[in-house]
Amino acid sequence: YYSGLFGLLYGGTVKGVTVENSVIINNRPAEVQSQAAAVVVNGLNSSKYENLSSRNNIIIAKNTVTPSVSNALVILGGVVGHANEGATVHNLASLNNRIFGPGDSCAGGVIGRIGGSSLLTVCSSLYSGNNTIVATNTYDLNAMSGGVVGALIGESQLNNAYSYSNSIIASSSKAFRGAIIGDIYNAVSVNNVYANDTCSCSATDDYHACS
Numbered sequence: 001y002y003s004g005l006f007g008l009l010y011g012g013t014v015k016g017v018t019v020e021n022s023v024i025i026n027n028r029p030a031e032v033q034s035q036a037a038a039v040v041v042n043g044l045n046s047s048k049y050e051n052l053s054s055r056n057n058i059i060i061a062k063n064t065v066t067p068s069v070s071n072a073l074v075i076l077g078g079v080v081g082h083a084n085e086g087a088t089v090h091n092l093a094s095l096n097n098r099i100f101g102p103g104d105s106c107a108g109g110v111i112g113r114i115g116g117s118s119l120l121t122v123c124s125s126l127y128s129g130n131n132t133i134v135a136t137n138t139y140d141l142n143a144m145s146g147g148v149v150g151a152l153i154g155e156s157q158l159n160n161a162y163s164y165s166n167s168i169i170a171s172s173s174k175a176f177r178g179a180i181i182g183d184i185y186n187a188v189s190v191n192n193v194y195a196n197d198t199c200s201c202s203a204t205d206d207y208h209a210c211s
Contacts, residue, residue: 002041037081077112086119108150115156143172146182
């Protein structure tokens with residue numbers, strides 16, 4: 001389930017789009033994946049995004065995930081929800097947005113999640129400022145929150161990312177948060193990033209506690 005200006009982009013191109021002063025809510029049952037973003041929610045098959053921005057929006061996914069549900073990940077991004085399967089992303093800006101994700105959530109100021117397939121996804125020139133990014137979970141599941149990207153996984157690359165004056169919150173027994181990226185795993189490359197943020201994290205599991 002996708003909530004945003006463009007829900008699912010399959011091999012397409014989106015350029016020069018701004019979404020502002022909007023309220024975007026994805027309110028779905030716990031048994032399904034829930035994704036929300038201002039411009040493009042999910043892009044597959046070498047999609048391209050360029051010169052996109054999001055300002056003064058409220059973005060919420062209300063999914064409540066129970067421990068018995070393993071496939072109901074909540075993905076939220078200020079501009080793009082999930083960039084995947086060989087996507088090319090350039091020059092995205094997210095400013096003054098409020099991004100909230102309960103459940104097994106992955107929230108990013110610009111992009112919720114990058115990567116996850118065998119095709120290389122390349123993202124460059126991402127800007128995040130004055131956003132509030134919140135990922136919470138009352139169960140024993142992940143909460144990932146990043147000033148620019150919630151999670152960077154698989155065959156993915158991030159170049160030239162900037163995060164400033166953001167409030168980044170991850171609250172769970174398995175909480176991950178970062179001024180740039182909430183969680184990184186598998187083969188990735190990160191180059192030329194800068195952050196100056198206020199970050200907070202609540203984690204009771206020492207293995208997952210934030211630094």
